[in-house]
Amino acid sequence: MGKSAVLWFRKGLRLHDNLALLEACKDATHVYPVFIIDPHFVGPGKVGVNRYRFLLECLTDLDTSLKTKYNSRLIVLRGNPLDVMRSLLKDKQPFAVDKLCYEFDSEPYARSRDAEVTKIAKEGGVEVTVSPGHTLFDLDEILKKFKGTPPLSYGPFVKMVESIGPPQTDKDAPAAIPAPPAAVLGKVDESYSVPTLQEMGCEETPHNGVLRGGETVGLQRLHDVTRNEKWIATFEKPKTKPTDFNPASTTQMSPYMKFGCVSARKFYHHLLAIYKRHKGHSQPPVSLLGQLYWREFFYTVGYATNNYDRMAGNKICRQIAWVNNEEWIEAWQQGKTGYPWIDAAMRQLRREGWMHHLARHAVACFLTRGDLFCSWEVGAKTFDELLIDADWSINNGNWMWLSCSCFFYQFFRIYHPSTFAKKYDPTGAYVRRYVPELRHMPDKYVYEPWKAPKAVQEEAKCIIGQDYPEPIVDHAEASQECKDRMKAAYDEHKAIKRAPKSEMKPDPDDEEEDDEEGEEEDDDEDYSIYKPLDGTNKRSRKGKKASPKKKTKA
Structure with missing residues (x-):
């Protein structure tokens, strides 16, 4: 039997x-x-x-x-x-x-x-x-390769997992699944059915996004995005546009990976089949395969790290005396900071449950080390609530990264809350979509409406401070204060480590620690996550800094 x-x-x-x-x-x-x-x-x-x-x-x-x-x-x-x-x-x-x-x-x-x-x-x-x-590789097997302590740099991680060999081939759905007895099946609709949003205590709101749940939709999306093989083969994530919508400039496969609607192995082998037909395809960390490896990277570090989702007791996280201003946090969460690019991104998040990775980077930098100096834990919890693709390992890892609490240490590289999006969307179509108060604002002022003369504001039917908030901080002043505070925190970290009787273990990425000495300027480049594959960070093997790229400040 x-x-x-x-x-x-x-x-x-x-x-x-x-x-x-x-x-x-x-x-x-x-x-x-x-x-x-x-x-x-x-x-x-x-x-x-x-x-x-x-x-x-x-x-x-x-x-x-x-x-x-x-x-x-x-x-x-x-x-x-x-x-x-x-x-x-x-x-x-x-x-x-x-x-x-x-x-x-x-x-x-x-x-x-x-x-x-x-x-x-x-x-x-x-x-x-x-x-x-749920992952490409067995996480315990990866940790054994690293003797229980995974690296905090992407390059060494990728080299190690690639040495393991490719993940096993994805399996088809079973030909048959023995069903429950008829007596149980007969009770499903009455007693064991899928609940509604209202039954779960959620308000039944309109479906504002384009992302629908389920294996059927997920597999169709995978088919649709991989049909354009040239796009897949040449995909480089930093070159995608954060202000694109309907359609977005990325695959938007992340929610289906988070819920396991689409197998990571299936996605992986789809990519490899395309890469074999297209020589000279893009490579990690920026390729689509690189994105799957980023997922494995954060899953591995999260699996191996106690208190990974908080600063206290987290051995890989810099201890920084964040200052949580509740009024500023509320303004950031509701998309009412007075900075249209930041507000548009946060309103898209609240409305649709998704935003582009560069938008996530920008709002995270703004909340933490860029302007408000509020804890990354606040941001991580907000994303964990509102993102459809909120994934514990990836979300917390990215927030530590973007706040320069771990993985990445060039805290002087700051996303400008006004100028960063201009190069992607000079007319502000994205801002006008998600911040409708500014839909009539001239292009010249759509990213910095407080600079518009009163007559222009009146003609645009948007009085700053009345119809749309004034900036909650002055970026130039706030960002400098954040840099000063970050430098003080880093200096304290160094002092503790160099104390004669310190029992702290060496920082795995200690060679990058001195990068805060670089040129301190607002930076419109995406430096926050796509480091060179060898794990270096604007520093040569001999420790000599690369010459900073000259940029014109906005």
Whole structure:
């Protein structure tokens, strides 16, 4: 007699290349596809409406595929996963099972949860099988290569993972999935259906974005973006435009990767097939393959670092005395800083749950080391709530990077909150879309409307300080103060490390630490993440600084 297995969906919301699903189907008479609505992720400040809508769309699509292709259904249970699993695995309610299968999740909350669930399963005599699948490589295998401590530079990381060899080929969806008994299937619509936004306590708002959830949509997007092979082969992310919308200038595959609607391995092998047909294709770190490696990089560092999502107790994070001005934070979160480019990006985030990576860089720099000197933790939590593709490892890693708390140390390189976007969008179409108060403002003033004469403001029907806020800080003054504070924090860090009795371990990226001595100027280039593949940063192998590029200040 075959076994009854539970396939516990968390991420990995797909049927293709799902190793946990294939494991559940082995020797099974019945497979119960289960998703648990976890209250841990519900509530103010947890998950915004755009991401919750995307999740529910993923679940609906999964249920539809199971129903139409396999005569099965997705069983949605609600409650604390430990309570739900205790009832299911020990009390055999609402149905009895012999085996529990799920995909490995590297996040701290998930690891703690899964360890407790495994204990419950053993107490109930239920076999547990954990499969890889959310990343290209096994994270433990990567860490073994680095003797437990991953590098904080991208270049060495890529060289190491490429030495492992290519990820395994992605698997097709199973030919058959043994369905739950008819008695259980008959109760799905009444008792185990996918909830609505209203049932989850979310306000039912209009769907303002272009990103719809689900494996079906994700695979179609992958097909559409890889159809233009020349674009894929020559893709360089820093050359994409942060002000493009409908369509965006990137693939926008990140939400489907975050939820596991599309397998990372499937994306990887699609790319390699195209690269083989196009010699001279782009390379990491800027290529699309490079973006998959960035994902692995942050997942590995996040997996290996305690307190990765905060400054305190985080051994890789610089300890900086951020000053959290609540009024400024609120203005930043609501897109009311008085800087149209920053406000447009933050309003796009709140409205659609997405923005281009350079927009993310700009608003992060503005909040932290560029202008407001507020903690990166505030920004990370805001992004974690509002981004559809919010990913714990990538989000926190990027915020440490962009605040010069880890990975990148050239804090004097600052995104200008007015001039940076001009080179991409000189007429301000992006600003006019997301900050409609400025839709009639002349091009000359759309990025700096406070400079417009009163008569121009009146003609544009936008009085600064009345219809649109004045800048909450003076950028020239604020950025200089931020640089001074960052230098003081770095100097203190050096002093602590050089103290005779210091027990601190050497900083893995210590050779880059002196870069704050460079020319301090507002910089419109994207220096914040795409470092050379060898891990160096504007410094030669002998330690001599490269000559700074001369720029005309705006």
